[in-house]
Amino acid sequence: MKIAPVEELFTTINDTAILLQEELNVSYLEALAETGENLFHQSVLQDELSELTLKRLKKIYEGSQITKFTKEEIRKSFQLAILKGMKESAQPNHQMTPDSVGMFVGYLLHKFVKKEAYRLMDPAVGTGNLLTAAMNQEMNKTIQGIGIEIDDLLIKLAYINANLQEHPIEFFNQDSLEPLFVEPVDAVISDLPVGYYPNDIRAADYELKADEGHSYAHHLFMEQSIRHVKPGGYLFFIIPNGLFESEQAKKLHEYFQESVFIQGIIQLPETMFKTKQSAKGILILQKKEDSLKPPKQVLLANMPSFSNGSEVENILTKIDRWIAENKK
Structure with missing residues (x-):
């Protein structure tokens, strides 16, 4: 069964953010910023990662090229990940317009x-x-x-x-x-x-x-x-x-x-x-x-x-x- 583009890209963003969150010991939203940079540059930019995490990240990124998604698909996928991170951090100024x-x-x-x-x-x-x-x-x-x-x-x-x-x-x-x-x-x-x-x-x-x-x-x-x-x-x-x-x-x-x-x-x-x-x-x-x-x-x-x-x-x-x- 073919998964929808927004779901596919969200899964890539979410899975890589979780890996970076654990490895770098940062919040989910901070990890989201890191994985977003990686997706944009099409490479892993963090130096301090273990060999195993580096391999896992590269494999996930290679399976989901950002260039095949529309602007709206990218926005919606990233928005879903941000919403997930905001629920976890629950800061009152972190609200998103529907x-x-x-x-x-x-x-x-x-x-x-x-x-x-x-x-x-x-x-x-x-x-x-x-x-x-x-x-x-x-x-x-x-x-x-x-x-x-x-x-x-x-x-x-x-x-x-x-x-x-x-x-x-x-x-x-x-x-x-x-x-x-x-x-x-x-x-x-x-x-x-x-x-x-x-x-x-x-x-x-x-x-x-x-x-x-x-x-x-x-x-x-x-x-x-x-x-x-x-x-x-x-x-x-x-x-x-x-x-x-x-x-x-x-x-x-x-x-x-x-x-x-x-x-x-x-x-x-x-x-x-x-x-x-x-x-x-x-x-x-x-x-x-x-x-x-x-x-x-x-x-x-x-x-x-x-x-x-x-x-x-x-x-x-x-x-x-x-x-x-x-x-x-």
Whole structure:
């Protein structure tokens, strides 16, 4: 019986990561980064391995050439291995955007960003899954990716993820709310880190800083992203449902009125989230420029479960109709 490509590649990645984990005495995620490098370079790069482990690794790698897999097969296989490692490490900041959401963000990018070549940034890139999932939906366009991530291990996994999929992405290992030395981009996507930002001195540089106490990191991430997108550029943020109901929401409203047009708010299916309180949506913004007018009406939609084909189709038709009427 023929096994599916994603399963075949995941088995290769997983089996070799386990061998390296045991031999190097590191975590599964660290071993995953090591095996990803080996797969990319088509050779075993670690010096300190026993003869037996070296032989076993070479045999597994030779049986599964990375070049025969598509970008999406590579992304999904690597994602499965990352998810396995995250379950083991259980760090709260190690969360991954669900596949269906990444693909839907890619669909929205395709509908809104009409350029054939553009620059796309994710200021909270994590392992690169959302960024590469979206880029894989835009295969006929030339996209230069930019990913920023403060966590050393996550950005290493993102870099390997991008290399294996052959995506041109520049990575910056830093706090995204520090000054960014990045040329303005055409679009931003981000699954926003939600919570308080501990650095009050840095937060003071932002209009969306809290009047007292810590500021919301997700508000500052949005302001930083708006600063770094070109006039007329689009931003697609995965946001908590209560974004406009918090005690700092008034400031956010005022900032948006000054700097962006709200294009749409799309509610993600509640079934995707553990609790109603943790449910999220997608906020679509466009940075103001003189020639632009706001949409006649904001696109508002509730996504059904992504497994419900006909209802999803209805919503996509509604989005298409809205774009035809508002984005001439």
